[in-house]
Amino acid sequence: EPEVTQTPSHQVTQMGQEVILRCVPISNHLYFYWYRQILGQKVEFLVSFYNNEISEKSEIFDDQFSVERPDGSNFTLKIRSTKLEDSAMYFCASSEQGRFGYTFGSGTRLTVV
């Protein structure tokens, strides 16, 4: 069964450093997403991406965050200057048809120290 692949599975970074989280969506999917889950809290929407541009973003997705689909297969989330409160599990997801549900990756646990 096709999978969404995320790397790395775990990343530790120092506060103020830039991090890039990588995702390989399912190949025929057109909609891409990032969500995050702070430990013990609910899963929260960050951003959706379609047709090579951001289609929607949440209040969490401020100027420190950016997304890119650099080569037609990868989908990345960059945090420019990490803060302690960015520590969370970050999930990538992709969908063929958007609103009808999508497939999540297994997540990247980001720890900012």
Added chain:
Amino acid sequence: AQSVTQLDSQVPVFEEAPVELRCNYSSSVSVYLFWYVQYPNQGLQLLLKYLSGSTLVKGINGFEAEFNKSQTSFHLRKPSVHISDTAEYFCAVSDGGSQGNLIFGKGTKLSVKP
């Protein structure tokens, strides 16, 4: 704005017993509803979804859910649970936009004891 409420944060149950995990949503528009499961140290896996049609939806691993529009509920049920069903279960609603951005509940931790 849409929201999802999962009334129980933890549900302990014995193996082979039935279980119901409750989910209520609020929305002023038509919704699409989902249940996801997260096993320890793993990602989110889709259990089942309601898009339209029959209000009783069957999913993987023997789970089913019933959409009740009048009660704005989408409770998840399984008639007989296994140890391997121990996981966290998330109810989610799609905001109805073409992107399908999901709004999640806080999750319910199901613990199945022998």
